[in-house]
Amino acid sequence: MRYITAPWREAYVRSAGKSRGCVLCRAGKARAGASAHVLLRGRQAFVLLNKYPYQTGHLMIAPLRHLASPEDAPAALLNEMTALLQRSLKALRTAYAPHGLNIGMNLGRSAGAGVADHFHLHVVPRWTGDSNFMPVIGGAKVMIEDLDATFARLRPLFAARPRAAQR
Numbered sequence: 001m002r003y004i005t006a007p008w009r010e011a012y013v014r015s016a017g018k019s020r021g022c023v024l025c026r027a028g029k030a031r032a033g034a035s036a037h038v039l040l041r042g043r044q045a046f047v048l049l050n051k052y053p054y055q056t057g058h059l060m061i062a063p064l065r066h067l068a069s070p071e072d073a074p075a076a077l078l079n080e081m082t083a084l085l086q087r088s089l090k091a092l093r094t095a096y097a098p099h100g101l102n103i104g105m106n107l108g109r110s111a112g113a114g115v116a117d118h119f120h121l122h123v124v125p126r127w128t129g130d131s132n133f134m135p136v137i138g139g140a141k142v143m144i145e146d147l148d149a150t151f152a153r154l155r156p157l158f159a160a161r162p163r164a165a166q167r
Contacts, residue, residue, distance in 0.1 A: 024118040028064045037151050039091075040084065040158040044077040047084050047158065049147055052114075055124050056144045057096050057154070059088050062120035069107055069119050081121060088123050091157035098125035 027048050030036035037049035039059070050058040061084045067073050085103070092098060102124040106112040145153070 022066055022115065022118050024060075024062045024115055024120060025066050028062065037147055039151070039154055040087070042080050042084060045081045045084055047088055049150055049154075050122070051147070053124075053143065053147075053150075054102075054122075055126060055130060056150055057092050057098070057125040059092070059123040059154075060120045061085055061088065061123065062118060066118050068117045070105070073119075085121060085123065087158065091154055092123065092125050094157055095153050096125050099128045100126045102126060 027036045027038060028041075028046055030038055037051070039047045039049065041064075044065070045061060045063050047059055047061050050060050061081050063073060063077050063081070065073075065077070067077075070078060089101065092101065103121065105119060105121055106114075107119060109116045
């Protein structure tokens with residue numbers, strides 16, 4: 001059996017049991033802004049940068065309510081999360097012109113969820129030939145910018161009012 005390591009996750013894993021309360025609930029209560037890297041707050045959900053990104057521009061969309069699974073969520077919340085996903089895709093395509101995007105959820109610890117009891121959607125821009133192999137081979141994560149720079153690049157795209165769909 002081959003084992004694949006993810007050393008960039010060590011800081012999170014070591015600190016996971018030390019924080020009080022849910023990290024997503026705390027971020028959801030924070031004002032939209034750079035301190036919590038919250039890009040946009042909706043009525044029932046919000047968009048924020050992942051503190052431990054797999055790739056530059058890695059966003060998460062989470063409900064403001066502490067819910068473990070989408071099956072526990074009302075339809076209106078899931079609809080808002082879908083609208084925030086569409087807005088996130090547009091912002092990431094505008095800001096970074098990725099070749100592709102990964103979108104997904106990890107529900108439960110055994111599925112890889114770092115925050116197992118507050119479901120959230122990951123949106124990760126990807127590029128052909130990106131350096132996703134570096135943490136495994138070199139024990140280093142290669143990012144083109146830090147979280148504050150990513151926030152500064154994306155925040156104006158979320159702050160602008162979305163245009164109504166044209167017919």
